[in-house]
Amino acid sequence: MEASPRLVIFREFRNSDSKDYINFVQLTNEAGFFTATGVLPISLDGEVGDFLSGYSDGPPPLLTHAPQELHTNPLVTYRELVTAVRNRNLDAPIWIRINGDTRFQPEEKFFSSRLLDAALLAGPLLCDGIGDAISVEEASDADSSRALAYNLLQGARARISKTEFVACPSCGRTLFNLETTTQKIKERTNHLKGVTIAVMGCIVNGPGEMADADFGYVGGAPGKINLYVGKKCVQTSIPEEHAVERLVDLIKEHGRWHEPNNIS
Ligand code: SF4
Numbered sequence: 707m708e709a710s711p712r713l714v715i716f717r718e719f720r721n722s723d724s725k726d727y728i729n730f731v732q733l734t735n736e737a738g739f740f741t742a743t744g745v746l747p748i749s750l751d752g753e754v755g756d757f758l759s760g761y762s763d764g765p766p767p768l769l770t771h772a773p774q775e776l777h778t779n780p781l782v783t784y785r786e787l788v789t790a791v792r793n794r795n796l797d798a799p800i801w802i803r804i805n806g807d808t809r810f811q812p813e814e815k816f817f818s819s820r821l822l823d824a825a826l827l828a829g830p831l832l833c834d835g836i837g838d839a840i841s842v843e844e845a846s847d848a849d850s851s852r853a854l855a856y857n858l859l860q861g862a863r864a865r866i867s868k869t870e871f872v873a874c875p876s877c878g879r880t881l882f883n884l885e886t887t888t889q890k891i892k893e894r895t896n897h898l899k900g901v902t903i904a905v906m907g908c909i910v911n912g913p914g915e916m917a918d919a920d921f922g923y924v925g926g927a928p929g930k931i932n933l934y935v936g937k938k939c940v941q942t943s944i945p946e947e948h949a950v951e952r953l954v955d956l957i958k959e960h961g962r963w964h965e966p967n968n969i970s
Pocket of ligand 1: 874875876878879880881906907908909910911912915
């Protein structure tokens with residue numbers, strides 16, 4: 707039988723008032739809600755930490771940082787929180803929040819700039835294995851916030867939800883327009899969750915820099931493309947104008963293709 711979803715009730719505790727905290731967690735759990743609390747790392751050293759150590763009445767509360775009066779780098783406060791959780795051996799999941807309190811440059815408007823800004827906090831934490839939940843809280847645009855969260859997770863390899871692309875930075879050896887070609891390849895293949903595609907400008911260094919890509923699109927000669935499956939070159943000298951479709955055919959031949967509307 708499927709468990710029914712439960713609401714998460716969240717409250718921030720910007721001081722270390724332990725009685726208030728304990729009452730809140732007990733009441734929300736008794737009422738059948740999941741509990742999430744923003745806490746100061748220091749409060750886990752005292753009664754709040756004692757309470758959570760022995761807590762067995764329900765799932766442990768999600769923990770996230772509570773902003774402090776003196777503005778502190780949120781990356782530092784999250785690390786302090788994780789240290790406090792580990793010191794107490796608490797079984798509490800950590801929730802990374804990207805919002806006005808944790809953004810470094812909240813005035814950024816473009817998606818790529820917001821992504822970079824959010825990655826300053828989430829990237830180092832996720833790459834260090836910290837974080838059980840993440841939220842991007844920009845009330846004006848829920849779809850874009852969700853996309854941003856998935857991009858953060860994908861960038862840190864914490865959750866793969868779409869195609870992974872590896873592209874060389876391009877240089878004097880590049881044999882095709884790397885930017886427009888990569889864009890064309892993305893438009894055709896961006897929905898292939900779990901597939902990695904490398905786009906490399908030349909065969910001199912490209913094949914060696916494709917990391918562990920499943921498929922490679924590599925400049926072989928001016929106007930000619932070589933295609934790779936893993937590290938093996940399987941097709942050579944394909945006219946550039948046909949190469950993207952030949953790459954798609956190759957992905958199909960290897961059973962890694964599905965149509966975009968089949969994505970789950
Ligand atoms: S793979 Fe080739 S084209 Fe791309 S940066 Fe390296 S040397 Fe330059």
